[in-house]
Amino acid sequence: MDDTERTDNEDGSNKTLTLIPRMGECRMIRRVHGIVHGKTIEIEEELGLSDGDKVSIVIEGPQSGQDKWGDGLRRCAGALADDWTENDDKILEDIYRSRHSDSRPEVL
Numbered sequence: 001m002d003d004t005e006r007t008d009n010e011d012g013s014n015k016t017l018t019l020i021p022r023m024g025e026c027r028m029i030r031r032v033h034g035i036v037h038g039k040t041i042e043i044e045e046e047l048g049l050s051d052g053d054k055v056s057i058v059i060e061g062p063q064s065g066q067d068k069w070g071d072g073l074r075r076c077a078g079a080l081a082d083d084w085t086e087n088d089d090k091i092l093e094d095i096y097r098s099r100h101s102d103s104r105p106e107v108l
Contacts, residue, residue, distance in 0.1 A: 032045055032049070033045075
């Protein structure tokens with residue numbers, strides 16, 4: 001039995017509602033979006049909870065749009081440029097050479 005229900009919102013986003021049975025109880029897990037105002041997060045939709053209910057919250061930071069494969073690597077490229085030394089170039093050159101040398105024994 002699948003206890004997960006996914007629905008699309010009018011704005012194209014989706015929300016996930018998961019019911020997790022746990023020793024006689026059923027917990028609701030939902031993904032919702034909100035806006036941070038200082039220490040307050042304004043949820044963009046009705047939660048269906050009573051005032052004073054205790055909840056657990058997992059925060060995901062904002063996404064930088066729809067990343068394509070490899071965008072994260074491209075953003076990180078050059079991150080070590082200020083700390084790079086000539087010795088680092090030598091180390092990479094040695095690694096390159098060792099990977100491209102023929103290490104198979106000679107057949108007689």
